[in-house]
Amino acid sequence: MxxxxxxxxxxxxxxxxxxxxxxxxxxxxxxxxxxxxxxxxxxxxxxxxVEIINELTEYLPESAQTKQGIDIMDSEFTTLGSAKILVANITYEKALLLSKEIKNIDGISSVKFYDRDDKDYDKKEISDYYKDASALFTLTFDEAEDTPLSQKAIASVRKLLSDYDAYVYTTVDKDDAASLKNDMKLILVLVAFIILMVLLFTSNxxxxxxxxxxxxxxxxxxxxxxxxxxxxxxxxxxxxxxxxxxxxxxxxxxxxxxxxxxxxxxxxxxxxxxxxxxxxxxxxxxxxxxxxxxxxxxxxxxxxxxxxxxxxxxxxxxxxxxxxxxxxxxxxxxxxxxxxxxxxxSFVPSIKLWGKLVVNTRFIVLPIFAAALIGGYIFSSRVSYIYDVNSIKSEKKTEYIKSKERIDKTFKNSNVMAVIVPKEDYSKEAQLIKSLEENIPEIESVTGMSNIKVGANEEYTLVDSLNPREFAEIADMDLDQMKLLFKFYVAENGQYGALLKNIDDYRIPIISLIDFIHEQKEKRAFELSDDISKDIDKIYNDVSDARKQLEGEKYSRIIFLLNTPVEGTESFASADRVKETVSKYYNESYVVGDVTSNEELSTSFKTDNVKISILTALFVGMVLLFTFQSAGLPFMLILTIQGSIWINFSIPYLSGSNLFFLSYLIVSAIQMGATIDYAIVITGRYLELRKTMPDKKEAAIEALNQGFPTIITSGTIMVCSGFLIGKITSNATIASLGKTLGMGAMISIILVMSVLPQILIVFDKLIDLSHFVKGGKTDEDFETQE
Structure with missing residues (x-):
């Protein structure tokens, strides 16, 4: 009392x-x-x-090497705009002329294509540039991709290609935010219509x-x-x-x-x-x-x-x-x-017939559910996950994805990667580049300040040290005039001992002498002929452009092409070998690219996956424990929803498809947190009815009938919203998330409206026994009253 x-x-x-x-x-x-x-x-x-962040790499942990490397690149280097363009149904001769037309567009720095007359293509294969009546052009812009010049240039390129069967793969004018915004406007309109229809159906x-x-x-x-x-x-x-x-x-x-x-x-x-x-x-x-x-x-x-x-x-x-x-x-x-x-x-029908069917089939359905639970757990644990947003298969594809897939279909894939190292001497950088080229066969090419070729026959690199005669030859200058420049350089740098020796044997790095000549010319310390002055300016400007991309205040950047997919065991192993090679030369280094980003996402996913599953179940279980004051009920409810999650994520495995890792993490949390409410509605109704109804089967039938309007209202909206997002949006990440959520919510509703009432009936006595505060009545209570 x-x-x-x-x-x-x-x-x-x-x-x-x-x-x-x-x-x-x-x-x-x-x-x-x-x-x-x-x-x-x-x-x-x-x-x-509110600023919208469009890159998932921004959300990598601060400790992630890729995140740190990206931050350094953003602050220290200029990344020029680039594009790959495939033109189908074109002859080689016409493609060669088209490449030169593109090169003449203001804002385009270079166009890579196979030209038999160019000396630097003697070791290249034409199949890398022209194959199956398709031409592949690789464009580099004069400026970063977000500048007005680059935007104008890509617009001109698209205009030039308007009469061709062209596929433009570039981020220069890629605007995912605008595209997604338009998609979501349509989705919100359709969702509003669905809400209106559902509310009309369930309203009084x-x-x-x-x-x-x-x-x-x-x-x-x-x-x-x-x-x-x-x-x-x-x-x-x-x-x-x-x-x-x-x-x-x-x-x-x-x-x-x-x-x-x-x-x-x-x-x-x-x-x-x-x-x-x-x-x-x-x-x-x-x-x-x-x-x-x-x-x-x-x-x-x-x-x-x-x-x-x-x-x-x-x-x-x-x-x-x-x-x-x-x-x-x-x-x-x-x-x-x-x-x-x-x-x-009310337009909501009575579903007592469904309730009777559920009650009468409990000894058939529950064993099937138990088997599905075990199978779902096993199959969902075997799902193959993908981590790159461009690897997601979606029904509606952007031009960017269509172009990527078309290029990958005809030409071999390659990924642009970067190595960020402290800015030290060029000789160490040259050794690293040589080691990367010789020891890692997956690397197609490597570009750094220490291996940029110069000279008529490109026999030297920018960091090679030359004597006056060698420098005069590549600069097409008079030897005596070059000797004077060498002496001037020695004097300006305080290396007076060299003046006492034969200047013919003195060597200066090409890049250092170019900087010196340009600096002195700007100061008007000496006069050069117009032709030589223009040549020096051109070389200096080319070096300056290279420096903006490859040399910062504290760090140097080495860019290389990796001919592996953007993710997978093979790709991750190649990236690890690159990291291992770089670590032999530098104590501090960062390897950055899609491959390393996806590898780190893979690593964090393994930790987050376990964490999300355990914490979500734990948090929800604690809420249910205090809500129902029962030790058994939370387990039954969580088992039902967790079962729907396992079944949901076993579908990709059974269908032989991949699952985007973010879809699993987000949907598993939302599905558990949001759809558990459906289970609470049915359970709450059942417990309330059991206080006055002697027959637990009748209580379950009535609980389903009373809970149906609430569940069908919110459940229909979540299911339809998810599938609409998956069907309409062209953003693969959002599409994957929506489709997975829609399927998960639908499975949750089915299990709550069928399996959960059967569990409540079968374990009715256990529910009463596990209550902390007695409030319900068992069948024995009603029999005693009678």
């Missing part, structure tokens, strides 16, 4: 507090209306302040649909607008956050409005809104905790895209709750007369 009294006292205290809070919110509804109006206007103005009054839409739009605007507090968000989060927010939080508005409808039958609208809110706050808050738990697990990922998405979606859930709690009561009272006038018969 004492325990019951204490529990009743606590419940009464909680009810009193919630009623006071609800009364305050409803009484101040006009103020909240004004507040949300101002907040929406402010958030709309803040949307443009037409006015509730307008109220729901207002609440959804306001909460979405608040979430998007407040993203500026993070300064930037990823393109993944920016694209799908709004859709996921609606799908995950639609239950909140439905729960509150259904509570209001129940209370409105015997109270006026104001008092009904207060009483309904006092009950809904606890119910909605408890429901949201499972979803937030999944997001918290995401935020603990080593790969920081999890933090990005997790914090935005956590904020979305909180803002959705606050909008329901603070704005929706005002809207309900404001439109109370319209709500009463627009009531209609």
């Amino acid at each position: 004492r325990i019951d009294f204490m529990n009743n006292t606590k419940n009464n205290a909680a009810d009193t507090f919630m009623m006071k809070l609800a009364s305050f919110i409803v009484n101040k509804r006009a103020a909240f209306l004004v507040f949300f109006t101002i907040a929406c206007i402010y958030c709309i103005t803040c949307i443009s302040k 009054t037409y006015m509730e649909i307008l109220i729901f839409l207002i609440v959804f739009v306001v909460s979405a605007i608040l979430n998007i607008g407040t993203n500026f507090i993070f300064k930037n968000v990823s393109f993944v989060t920016n694209a799908v956050a709004t859709v996921l927010q609606l799908a995950m939080s639609i239950d909140y508005a439905i729960i509150y409005f259904h509570r209001f409808t129940e209370e409105r039958q015997h109270l006026d609208s104001t008092h009904a809104a207060k009483l309904a809110l006092s009950k809904a706050i606890i119910e909605i808050s408890s429901s949201s905790l499972t979803t937030i738990s999944g997001m918290l697990a995401l935020m603990l990922m080593q790969f920081r895209i999890g933090m990005d998405m997790g914090r935005v979606l956590t904020k979305a859930i909180v803002l959705s709750m606050l909008t329901v709690f603070l704005l929706m009561p005002a809207l309900i009272i404001l439109f109370s007369k319209a709500i009463d006038k627009t009531r209609h018969k």
Whole structure:
């Protein structure tokens, strides 16, 4: 009796507090209306302040070598724009003429193509440039890809190629953000239509649909607008956050409005809104905790895209709750007369026949589910993951991906990689380059300051040291004049001892003498003929361009081509051999490229995968433990949803396809956190009905019938939203995420509406025995009463 009294006292205290809070919110509804109006206007103005990050490498851990190398490259080097262009159905002669036309475009620095008249192609194969009536041109721009000159140049290139069957593979004018934005506009329109149709089907009054839409739009605007507090968000989060927010939080508005409808039958609208809110706050808050738990697990990922998405979606859930709690009561009272006038018969059918089928097949379905559970675990653990966004297969492809696939189909693939090392002497760099070329057969070519060729026959490199005669020959200058320049160089650098020796034997690095001659010429320290002056300027400008790309203030960059795929065991092994070779010459080094980026993503995925799975289940389990006050129920609910996750991720293995690693990490957390609510709805109804219904089978049937409208509403929206994203967007990352989420949500709904009620019936006694506080009744209780 004492325990019951204490529990009743606590419940009464909680009810009193919630009623006071609800009364305050409803009484101040006009103020909240004004507040949300101002907040929406402010958030709309803040949307443009949010920077969108389009590169997943930005979210690598700070300790990742690729991330550190990219940061150094961004600060120290200029990366010129580049492009690969395949022109199909063209003769070699016409392709050669076309390459020269492209080269003449302002802003294009060079065009690589096979020309029999060029001396530097004597060791090249024509099949690398022309094959199967297709020509491959490799373009280098004069400036970085984001400059006006480069943008104008690529536009001119596209205009020139407009009459050809051309495939342009470049990031110079690639605008994923604009393309994705257009895709998401269409997706949001279609999702809004789906929401409207679903709400029309499940509603009891037409006015509730307008109220729901207002609440959804306001909460979405608040979430998007407040993203500026993070300064930037990823393109993944920016694209799908709004859709996921609606799908995950639609239950909140439905729960509150259904509570209001129940209370409105015997109270006026104001008092009904207060009483309904006092009950809904606890119910909605408890429901949201499972979803937030999944997001918290995401935020603990080593790969920081999890933090990005997790914090935005956590904020979305909180803002959705606050909008329901603070704005929706005002809207309900404001439109109370319209709500009463627009009531209609519910279109949601009774599914008691389905419930009976579920109950009667439990001894058939549960063994099948157990087998599917084991199989799903085994098969999902064998899935082959991919880490490069360009390797994802999507139904709708961008021009960028189409061009890449077309080029890879005809010509062998090669990846541009870079080695970043401290800026030291050129001889060490030359030794490293030689070692890379000789010891790693997968490397096609290596370019660094120490191996750039000069001279009429390219017999020297920029870092070679020459005497006056050799330098005079490659510069086409008078020998006596060159000797004077050498003496001037020696004197300016304070090397007076060399003046006492024969200057003919003195050697100066080519790059150092070019810098010196150009510097003195600019100071007008000596006069050169116009022809020689122009030659010196040209050589100096070429060297300066090379320096911008290969030599920074503290670091040097060596660029090489690796003829392996962008990911896979072979590619990762090649990258590791490069790292090992570089480490023999430098204590500090960074190997950067798609291969190393994907290798580090692979490494972090293995850690994040285990972390997400364990933490999500742990967080959700703790919420369920306190929600149901039972040790057995959380295990049953998590097993059902985890089973749906395993089954979902076994599909790629069974279909022989690859799965993008990010889809697994994000969807597994969202699927567990969001769809566990469906299981809570059925379980909560079942436990409530078991208090008054002697037959557990009848309780399960009625629980399914009562929970169906809520589950079908939010579930349909999540499933349709996921599949729409996967079908419509051309961004492969978003498409993979959407398709995987849609399939996962659908499987979760199926299991919750079929397997979960069977588990509850079969383990009914265990549920009662594992309760911390006895509240339910078993069959024996009812028999005793009778």
